[in-house]
Amino acid sequence: MSKSTATRARPLSPHLQIYRFTPAMAMSILHRITGGALYFGILLFAIWIAAAASSRETFDFVNGMFGSWLGRLVLFGLTWTLINHMLGGIRHLVWDTARGLEKHQASKMAVWSAVASIVLTLLVWVMGYAVRGAL
Template identity: 70%
Template sequence: MSKSTATQARPLSPHLQIYRVTPTMAMSIVHRITGGALYFGTVLFALWLLAAATSQAWFDFVNMLFGSILGRLVLFGYTWTLIHHMLGGIRHLIWDTGHGIEKETSTRMAWVTLIGSVALTLVVWVAGYAVRGGF
């Protein structure tokens, strides 16, 4: 049997080359990625708690790993991921109330989410180093 002409003439679904990336679309994608990345960060946090519950040597080893340049970079990324995902969740909560759905407002909220997450991450790390007594 051959296919009918109605099935053959159907338009194809839009693909990524058709869409123009908007701030709202980018923040939606980043929100999903940060949600997945939080699983990895939670495993690191659980490892740290496990080390604290076992022995001083294991705890010192994990602290040494997290205190290295690479470890601090990973922890900085985890902090940003956590804050960015939280702000994205607040943005979605506001949308659930019916506010901020307009195109201009949602674009502005996407930029505020990005800028706010970077600023709050820096504030958390500067405050943490200030409490700790420096770098």
């Protein structure tokens, strides 16, 4: 009599010990994380809008919170999150046209989107401070 399928040794599916971690994998994970973090950013934006619709004191308090060093750090992180997620979406749109799907091209696109998200975030903040006259 043969062994039942429940007791027979079954092959394991490939897992992390099989695959080499690539930039495209890292950016895919980061794209999902930044998408979730943007929910937090929308909450902060809603708080700011609600404060603007209420009293002057409430708006000044919320602006003071966002203007503190911790608030600016959070807003800087949210700026990077938004830009990184947007560039990841553009990368996916390019892939939808069946371009850049080879391993080396996907890795290059992932690295470039990571670098571009940092550069664009810094550029947005430098331009923001320049327009505000704080530079």
